Amino acid sequence: xxxxxxxxxxxxxxxxxxxxxxxxxxxxxxxxxxxxxxxxxxxxxxxxxxxxxxxxxxxxxxxxxxxxxxxxxxxxxxxxxxxxxxxxxxxxxxxxxxxxxxxxxxxxxxxxxxxxxxxxxxxxxxxxxxxxxxxxxxxxxxxxxxxxxxxxxxxxxxxxxxxxxxxxxxxxxxxxxxxxxxxxxxxxxxxxxxxxxxxxxxxxxxxxxxxxxxxxxxxxxxxxxxxxxxxxxxxxxxxxxxxxxxxxxxxxxxxxxxxxxxxxxxxxxxxxxxxxxxxxxxxxxxxxxxxxxxxxxxxxxxxxxxxxxxxxxxxxxxxxxxxxxxxxxxxxxxxxxxxxxxxxxxxxxxxxxxxxxxxxxxxxxxxxxxxxxxxxxxxxxxxxxxxxxxxxxxxxxxxxxxxxxxxxxxxxxxxxxxxxxxxxxxxxxxxxxxxxxxxxxxxxxxxxxxxxxxxxxxxxxxxxxxxxxx
Amino acid sequence: xxxxxxxxxxxxxxxxxxxxxxxxxxxxxxxxxxxxxxxxxxxxxxxxxxxxxxxxxxxxxxxxxxxxxxxxxxxxxxxxxxxxxxxxxxxxxxxxxxxxxxxxxxxxxxxxxxxxxxxxxxxxxxxxxxxxxxxxxxxxxxxxxxxxxxxxxxxxxxxxxxxxxxxxxxxxxxxxxxxxxxxxxxxxxxxxxxxxxxxxxxxxxxxxxxxxxxxxxxxxxxxxxxxxxxxxxxxxxxxxxxxxxxxxxxxxxxxxxxxxxxxxxxxxxxxxxxxxxxxxxxxxxxxxxxxxxxxxxxxxxxxxxxxxxxxxxxxxxxxxxxxxxxxxxxxxxxxxxxxxxxxxxxxxxxxxxxxxxxxxxxxxxxxxxxxxxxxxxxxxxxxxxxxxxxxxxxxxxxxxxxxxxxxxxxxxxxxxxxxxxxxxxxxxxxxxxxxxxxxxxxxxxxxxxxxxxxxxxxxxxxxxxxxxxx
Numbered sequence: 001x002x003x004x005x006x007x008x009x010x011x012x013x014x015x016x017x018x019x020x021x022x023x024x025x026x027x028x029x030x031x032x033x034x035x036x037x038x039x040x041x042x043x044x045x046x047x048x049x050x051x052x053x054x055x056x057x058x059x060x061x062x063x064x065x066x067x068x069x070x071x072x073x074x075x076x077x078x079x080x081x082x083x084x085x086x087x088x089x090x091x092x093x094x095x096x097x098x099x100x101x102x103x104x105x106x107x108x109x110x111x112x113x114x115x116x117x118x119x120x121x122x123x124x125x126x127x128x129x130x131x132x133x134x135x136x137x138x139x140x141x142x143x144x145x146x147x148x149x150x151x152x153x154x155x156x157x158x159x160x161x162x163x164x165x166x167x168x169x170x171x172x173x174x175x176x177x178x179x180x181x182x183x184x185x186x187x188x189x190x191x192x193x194x195x196x197x198x199x200x201x202x203x204x205x206x207x208x209x210x211x212x213x214x215x216x217x218x219x220x221x222x223x224x225x226x227x228x229x230x231x232x233x234x235x236x237x238x239x240x241x242x243x244x245x246x247x248x249x250x251x252x253x254x255x256x257x258x259x260x261x262x263x264x265x266x267x268x269x270x271x272x273x274x275x276x277x278x279x280x281x282x283x284x285x286x287x288x289x290x291x292x293x294x295x296x297x298x299x300x301x302x303x304x305x306x307x308x309x310x311x312x313x314x315x316x317x318x319x320x321x322x323x324x325x326x327x328x329x330x331x332x333x334x335x336x337x338x339x340x341x342x343x344x345x346x347x348x349x350x351x352x353x354x355x356x357x358x359x360x361x362x363x364x365x366x367x368x369x370x371x372x373x374x375x376x377x378x379x380x381x382x383x384x385x386x387x388x389x390x391x392x393x394x395x396x397x398x399x400x401x402x403x404x405x406x407x408x409x410x411x412x413x414x415x416x417x418x419x420x421x422x423x424x425x426x427x428x429x430x431x432x433x434x435x436x437x438x439x440x441x442x443x444x445x446x447x448x449x450x451x452x453x454x455x456x457x458x459x460x461x462x463x464x465x466x467x468x469x470x
Numbered sequence: 471x472x473x474x475x476x477x478x479x480x481x482x483x484x485x486x487x488x489x490x491x492x493x494x495x496x497x498x499x500x501x502x503x504x505x506x507x508x509x510x511x512x513x514x515x516x517x518x519x520x521x522x523x524x525x526x527x528x529x530x531x532x533x534x535x536x537x538x539x540x541x542x543x544x545x546x547x548x549x550x551x552x553x554x555x556x557x558x559x560x561x562x563x564x565x566x567x568x569x570x571x572x573x574x575x576x577x578x579x580x581x582x583x584x585x586x587x588x589x590x591x592x593x594x595x596x597x598x599x600x601x602x603x604x605x606x607x608x609x610x611x612x613x614x615x616x617x618x619x620x621x622x623x624x625x626x627x628x629x630x631x632x633x634x635x636x637x638x639x640x641x642x643x644x645x646x647x648x649x650x651x652x653x654x655x656x657x658x659x660x661x662x663x664x665x666x667x668x669x670x671x672x673x674x675x676x677x678x679x680x681x682x683x684x685x686x687x688x689x690x691x692x693x694x695x696x697x698x699x700x701x702x703x704x705x706x707x708x709x710x711x712x713x714x715x716x717x718x719x720x721x722x723x724x725x726x727x728x729x730x731x732x733x734x735x736x737x738x739x740x741x742x743x744x745x746x747x748x749x750x751x752x753x754x755x756x757x758x759x760x761x762x763x764x765x766x767x768x769x770x771x772x773x774x775x776x777x778x779x780x781x782x783x784x785x786x787x788x789x790x791x792x793x794x795x796x797x798x799x800x801x802x803x804x805x806x807x808x809x810x811x812x813x814x815x816x817x818x819x820x821x822x823x824x825x826x827x828x829x830x831x832x833x834x835x836x837x838x839x840x841x842x843x844x845x846x847x848x849x850x851x852x853x854x855x856x857x858x859x860x861x862x863x864x865x866x867x868x869x870x871x872x873x874x875x876x877x878x879x880x881x882x883x884x885x886x887x888x889x890x891x892x893x894x895x896x897x898x899x900x901x902x903x904x905x906x907x908x909x910x911x912x913x914x915x916x917x918x919x920x921x922x923x924x925x926x927x928x929x930x931x932x933x934x935x936x937x938x939x940x
């Protein structure tokens with residue numbers, strides 16, 4: 001169903017020529033979807049450059065009975081920003097100003113459309129750290145990070161996006177603006193509305209601005225790749241890291257041998273820094289803002305102790321920034337490396353940290369029993385219990401035939417996740433992709449409460465219908 | 471209006487003789503209110519000992535059209551647990567078991583009625599820290615801490631109660647049980663229901679259980695009292711503390727000269743550790759779980775630098791556990807010391823950290839202009855922007871006449887708080903006491919959203935009516 005011409009005219013009047021895209025060539029990047037699982041069909045993209053203009057777009061669409069899909073950097077992995085022909089995409093890309101920054105108070109206020117990497121730089125320029133860090137940081141926008149409560153590699157130390165946000169500005173589904181741009185550590189004056197908008201994937205309102213926490217910039221960093229014989233030892237290493245470093249562990253990432261092999265084989269400039277092969281690796285990073293801290297010594301002491309206790313069997317400490325970058329390229333290149341060895345069925349799951357070994361063992365056994373030759377590549381942020389349980393196809397199998405078994409594999413893996421009290425979407429959110437899975441695994445009571453919240457905030461169903469709640 | 475006898479009978483049948491109090495003598499402690507601002511009049515206190523029994527109490531009351539007041543340790547400061555004659559108090563005191571503790575995974579699951587100090591001990595017994603710490607910790611219950619999102623002295627380093635909670639179990643206003651007892655760092659599967667219940671002061675449901683975060687226990691602590699000439703220097707000291715210690719600052723508490731004087735004069739065993747008087751003091755505590763960390767040296771280096779930069783004019787480092795306890799007694803005894811010098815009009819407010827000096831200056835000037843001789847005693851957790859802006863009466867003034875000016879002083883102080891983007895209730899919540907102030911300062915839009923949330927969760931208005939939302 002094409003959009004009503006009078007709505008398009010009204011939007012054009014509000015947004016001006018740069019603010020409204022209707023040319024198919026211009027629309028293309030807004031209609032692609034990161035993993036190719038969906039094909040958008042929007043014919044209109046609104047690109048307001050102010051909160052007031054955002055509000056006007058929402059108001060006009062609500063009035064016309066047209067639904068909206070908020071879109072930030074369009075890097076989401078669950079189809080939460082995909083629009084159909086009858087919908088309007090509201091892109092926040094032109095809302096990209098830092099409103100203020102207060103390095104002494106460790107705060108900044110920003111527009112929703114600021115690119116994450118830009119915010120990291122803005123913070124670094126005043127001697128601070130904005131710790132949110134994830135693969136898409138060069139193009140994802142902070143509004144999308146907030147809407148999906150993005151995770152990333154620094155959650156163990158700094159928390160999820162939710163934990164980095166003190167205030168929000170939100171355009172509600174009727175076009176009114178909620179000014180919750182507080183910069184307070186403590187504010188117990190009623191219901192936690194901010195928390196409700198964070199992670200709601202644009203279904204309760206459009207985030208247009210945020211007040212974010214900053215931290216003292218790290219003065220020292222130490223990075224090492226540890227070789228580990230089995231999964232229980234991975235957990236023991238994490239415990240040692242936390243207790244021996246004063247909680248200076250910033251990252252604790254798991255890499256399986258299979259991941260190392262495909263990364264070395266297919267990624268430029270990635271090499272195995274250790275002499276012999278090992279079943280598992282943990283990429284451990286410590287950092288501190290303590291001036292004069294000798295983190296290299298702390299890391300050496302930690303690894304020595306881990307070696308003595310037979311928790312690790314070998315380790316390589318990054319001796320330079322280049323070596324550190326090399327270790328991170330190995331870790332962050334895993335999804336790309338997997339593309340070189342066939343189809344991949346993916347799971348973004350979490351379990352309680354101490355159950356990570358059990359989960360990986362059970363899930364690997366289950367999928368291998370169902371499809372002999374399947375190659376599990378469980379990697380990721382195991383320091384916070386989040387495993388990207390990705391499954392590479394058996395060698396020689398037809399890729400399409402393999403990918404046809406996506407739902408079967410999902411069910412096997414998610415059943416084990418549920419049994420261990422875990423989450424079927426640890427950091428990527430629900431989007432359209434996992435609404436069905438949510439209905440399968442959430443209690444009817446929780447789904448009912450979510451539906452009541454949706455109805456309380458968006459009774460007309462204007463904002464991102466079909467996402468998160470059905 | 472007395473309670474219907476058939477409801478009381480039904481409750482008795484569910485709860486047994488120990489589970490239902492109706493004797494006036496037994497009821498007394500449930501009807502007192504911490505500050506004496508309210509007098510409860512409940513004739514029935516239900517004391518269920520299981521989640522199922524809690525659910526049955528809620529269901530029976532909802533069915534009978536009788537409203538409920540959840541009560542934990544009854545230490546709240548805003549009248550949120552005060553019941554009238556027609557209401558039933560649901561006391562969680564018999565729900566006091568630790569369900570499980572996982573020191574390696576840094577988690578524990580507990581009943582809502584566990585006393586905070588008991589949980590601190592349980593964590594310490596397995597080498598961990600549960601960092602929530604506040605004046606009432608010897609009797610307040612974790613369910614109440616969660617319901618009010620309690621703050622306390624360790625927020626700067628560990629966050630509010632909200633930040634320490636991973637999962638909740640809640641009895642909904644219709645008696646159904648929501649099992650959200652997750653132990654996950656990452657879980658992006660829908661709306662943040664847990665966050666909504668936290669801080670809602672028992673108005674959306676009854677918290678019956680929680681999964682809490684633990685941390686490595688501190689291996690070293692260093693505590694000092696710093697003398698400071700003016701408020702801007704207090705802020706500069708905080709900045710130095712954060713940047714020079716690797717964010718190991720656990721507490722940063724402000725004490726004014728007037729507070730020191732009344733504490734020394736009226737509290738047993740409190741003395742001024744510094745030779746000459748100073749306008750302001752900051753109680754600074756560093757702690758770390760890093761084994762072998764020489765925090766004394768870090769503290770000395772920090773104070774040396776602060777002295778060189780003329781940020782502090784003197785300091786006393788606690789050289790023993792006794793001296794440390796003495797410094798904390800000074801800080802924590804301030805509310806008690808104030809009772810010795812007349813009536814006190816209190817404000818639990820916060821402003822952005824960097825605006826603390828401006829707030830204290832403006833607010834002190836405003837109240838002094840309105841009532842010459844008034845003695846401001848601003849103290850508290852300024853490291854997180856939270857000032858207990860307490861005002862002692864002018865010497866010689868009639869106490870009742872002074873306390874009659876409570877609302878006038880509130881208005882003066884809260885207007886300045888609002889002007890600086892602050893909160894009129896930083897950590898104590900809204901209760902019944904601040905509902906009016908909330909209506910004065912919150913936007914109508916925010917009040918409307920809160921009312922919609924209340925209606926979505928508790929359409930019949932069963933849970934704690936008159937608290938938070940009107």
